[in-house]
Amino acid sequence: MSNGGAAPPPSPHGAAKSLRPKKANTKLKRSSHIGNLYRVCRGKIEECPMQGKSPSGTKTGAGTIIINGKQGISDSLAEMNKRSDYFQQIEExxxxxxxxxxxxxxxxxxxxxxxxxxxxxxxxxxxxxxxxxxxxxxxxxxxxxxxxxxxxxxxxxxxxxxxxxxxxxxxxxxxxxxxxxxxxxxxxxxxxxx
Incomplete structure (x- = not known):
């Protein structure tokens, strides 16, 4: 031991590992909860049931929406426009x-x-x-x-x-x-x- 009791230098492989910045464990993950909330809201706007039978008569799984087309959204927008003071003023x-x-x-x-x-x-x-x-x-x-x-x-x-x-x-x-x-x-x- 000619080093005077000091530990040997770290290996090059280990040094490279220790010099790299640590990856933050903050990866964004897709939240199924947010997706389900979106589908529920859209289903309510389009007046579609969350669970039930599809037009073909087959039962759908939980969280599945049967979409009747864009008619539900356009009806909802028309209803909001009717109630809006701004759009009432435009019609006047x-x-x-x-x-x-x-x-x-x-x-x-x-x-x-x-x-x-x-x-x-x-x-x-x-x-x-x-x-x-x-x-x-x-x-x-x-x-x-x-x-x-x-x-x-x-x-x-x-x-x-x-x-x-x-x-x-x-x-x-x-x-x-x-x-x-x-x-x-x-x-x-x-x-x-x-």
Missing amino acids: DVDKHAKSVTELKTAVNTFNTKDMTKLLKFHKHLESILENLTDETQVLTRFEGFPTKKLEALRTAVGLYLKLESMITVLQNWKIEPPLAELLNKVDRYFNKV
């Missing part, structure tokens, strides 16, 4: 504003101009009608064939036009005075920002 809006939205649908479909002042005037008229709706998107979807894409295109065109008008106003209000190099740098920075 559909009834209350049906005439003006129908006229607006025709007006948007037939609107065609290259004159920006006419577009701005038409846009103002559109918004005066649509601002009265609780939820514009929900109400307009109740009117089959409403040209929502054209409506968005009109709004985009008005937005871009107004942005260009504001840029022109800014540029026209700049005073042209020396030093011109500084003014040109300022204009250049403004256009880069735009």
Whole structure:
């Protein structure tokens, strides 16, 4: 024992094992309890029995659901919508504003101009009608064939036009005075920002 009574160094195989981080024993495991709860809830929504006979007459095991299709879920959603104040307000809006939205649908479909002042005037008229709706998107979807894409295109065109008008106003209000190099740098920075 020339080491002075010290233990021999650990073997390379054992050292590699001890240097590795220990694996945490926290693997996620699939819980059958959560899956069963999901099936029970879905069965209640779809009004299906948890146990019983399948449509073919064969008995099913515990936790098995006989699904009658998606009719149960759609009926449940329709019932929730009927009770929701939000959806009741949307239905009231559909009834209350049906005439003006129908006229607006025709007006948007037939609107065609290259004159920006006419577009701005038409846009103002559109918004005066649509601002009265609780939820514009929900109400307009109740009117089959409403040209929502054209409506968005009109709004985009008005937005871009107004942005260009504001840029022109800014540029026209700049005073042209020396030093011109500084003014040109300022204009250049403004256009880069735009």
